[in-house]
Amino acid sequence: MRARIPFALSALTAGLLSAGQAAANDPTVLTMYYPVAVGGALTDVVDGLVEEFETEYPDIDVEAIYAGNYDDTRVRAMSAMEAGETPQLSVMFSIDLYELIEQNAIVAFDDLVETDEEREWLDGFYPGLMENGQLDGKTYGIPFQRSTIVLFWNKDAFEAAGLDPETPPENWQEMAEMAATVREASNGEQWGVMVPSTGYPYWMFQAFAFQNGHRLMSEDGTEVYFDDPAAVEALEYWVSLATEHNAMPDGTIEWGTLRQNFLEESTAMMWHTTGNLTAVRSEANFDFGVAMLPMKTQRGSPTGGGNFYIFEDTTEEEQRAAMTFIRWMTAPERAAAWSIETGYMGVSPAAYETDALQGYVEEFPPAAVARDQLEHGTAELSTYQGGRIRRALDNAVQAALTGQMTAQEALSQAQQEADSVLRRYAR
């Protein structure tokens, strides 16, 4: 009996030692959720990138989990967090920032960067894309699958309607007129323009409002300005495309089927995220162009899409590994490849300086439109209680487009709703 105890002890010690050793050799495992908002085989692209990364960094193991659209991804990540299975990093809506901060869910990249090289990386992105990821001078979101809204137009349809196929509309009036011309010339077979009003109506509306010189929210996300005359005018214009100009169908237009509508030539123009570009390019049987959105008093589009976030409730080692992965994913060559494969924009000026993207833009100029438009970009609608605020605005837009309310009534109601929700955040 006596002899046995040391044996058991030594066996135990050996076991512990080997376990410790195994842990040292084991790769750091990172879990990442990511969304796909434009359909298509983007999951394959992500899987390919992750695999490449793992070969280059054998000590980091990334588990990339496709989690649906942006809302689904937020739900997945947040419920995982609540269940104590916090992912180390995720790609989520760039405008999830306030919610994530309110839940103390994420860490600032400023607190993670150590070397000058890392700091340089942090400063290397387009400032316009950083806007939605920053709060109180700190950066919490790193741009990844980022977009602006662009205008796709069907050159063949323009030609058939007697318009110059190479000239997209410059301003609101031209867009309405050209769209009406197409509608008339096709004997009602083809619509002139479609702007999606399900999925992300607030996003499209924000573009209209910004083109009219109006920003819908305050910098700190505690106030919104939905019922401003400039916003009302913007919504009235949107509604008038259907009611006055007979250039856009009545009712709401579905985000998910709009690309198909464009590809089947049932509309000559569409507003959509640039994330659709590569898919449209590979499937369109007609000549098409991509332009910046038309203007009223100024050009403009909100940025959109997803950012990388690193979660709070993880070890320092995991956070460092997550940052390594994010740096790798957003390096100029990868950003260029990602942009070419999807249509999302290269997130840094350096991405557009790579041979790959430079060559691509030369061969296919529409690929640069989203980036060029960035100069006229604005941050996407993002406030505290963002879900509720966006929903209020979505409802207002849909109520006006479906003729249930006037633009003024709808936006006043949304403003009231937003004011009461945001009351407690005003400083």
Added chain:
Amino acid sequence: MSFTNHRKMQLYGALLLLPAAVLLTTFAYLPTVTTVINSLFLPGFRGAPTEFVGLENYQVLFDDPTFWKVARNNLIYAVGTIPTSIALALGMALFVNGKLRGRGFVRMAYFTPTILPMIAAANIWMFFYAPQIGLFNKLLGMLGFSGVNWLGDPNLALSSVIVMSVWKEAGFFMIFYLAALQSMPPELKEAADLEGTSRWSFFWRVTFPLLMPTTLFVLINALINSVRVVDHLFILTKGGPNNATNLLLYYVYENAFSFFDRTTAATITVVILLVLAVVATLKFTILDRRTHYQ
């Protein structure tokens, strides 16, 4: 001896009940209790402690016009789907119970919508309903009608969702009716034939009453399903346009996960539970007594 035997039997019984008790407690009773508790508290803002507010959350909920709109939508949805899908199911079951050529094929065809996952079905229907490129509007176009915006028009959107749900459910309920019809003793029909009973009165006097237990079962299922709709709303409408198709469970989801408002979500959940409890009580006290079991 008999005493210990008795104890043993008791223990045996208790052990048999244990798995179900554990499962139900973990996944039904505990969450229910937590939900009720959550609905009585207001979580603190920016880290402030949670505060007991009693029934205030209910007051706020009942003052929320969206809640009433959603509740009304759900009522319309229930009234629209339940009788229609049950009647259709019964009709289809009677049809495929008879002698007809290719019976197996027809049965399978009726059942196909049921085996499709909800999300897949909704995706298919989204392209049926799509205004310009969709199947329905193309068919209408062939007949010379201009199409309508099925899901984008607030006056039509809810009906469009209802039609899809009926399509999805009727085949499922048909299976229960078919099973009930098949287990009906053939002597009844033979006796009725000897008496010279017409088909119509045989159906109303014999078949239909004998199907009552099935109808009751199907009715309860249909009712549960009508407050359980959430998945196809994700794909088809997201509750829009302007809440025209928002239903209770989707509203719960929205509050909990889009708005991060767990309190409101819990409050609505409790209201739904209460309403369903009342309906269940009615079922067991009134309907059940009038049902003829074989």
